[in-house]
Amino acid sequence: DAGITQSPRHKVTETGTPVTLRCHQTENHRYMYWYRQDPGHGLRLIHYSYGVKDTDKGEVSDGYSVSRSKTEDFLLTLESATSSQTSVYFCAISASGTYEQYFGPGTRLTVT
């Protein structure tokens, strides 16, 4: 299995609080992604990174920000959590020159 961890694995938070999710990889892959998965939807891309300090928006980026200060870490921040952000969040990595992506175990976030 690809060396990807996510933390925390589960979190319950209140509406309006900031939340940061962490993705850590040991594969030294260039590309990292954040997706969310909700019932009735396929996985949807939130943000992605193509290198240290290089990030861009995905399909559902409103209300989220990201940072990547090191190759191995990609952080997803919900500035002010809302109930619509209750979801399962998956991080993925991909190496240059390939298109396959490998996923972390996910974070289940509940916003009450």
Add this chain to the structure above:
Amino acid sequence: RKEVEQDPGPFNVPEGATVAFNCTYSNSASQSFFWYRQDCRKEPKLLMSVYSSGNEDGRFTAQLNRASQYISLLIRDSKLSDSATYLCVVRGFYGGSQGNLIFGKGTKLSVKP
């Protein structure tokens, strides 16, 4: 039309059966295709990439029909352990040359003894 469409199932089959999943995609410019498998409350895992000539990996065969924008996955001799949700995935165009992945909603397979 949704970007990637799959029959949601569920497909309930007995052990040893052959089962086929189909998927259509909307963007004719798409170049890379995959099948992922997702177990309940787990992350998606790459099952196989789908090549233009079709490809086989053990009991699994994937086919691509670019003209019809159609992808298929065939599972022969189903095992109980094949029970999962199968995700049809197409490479999209976020992320410049690397691209993101666009997921179908998945087809649920349940293999019964």
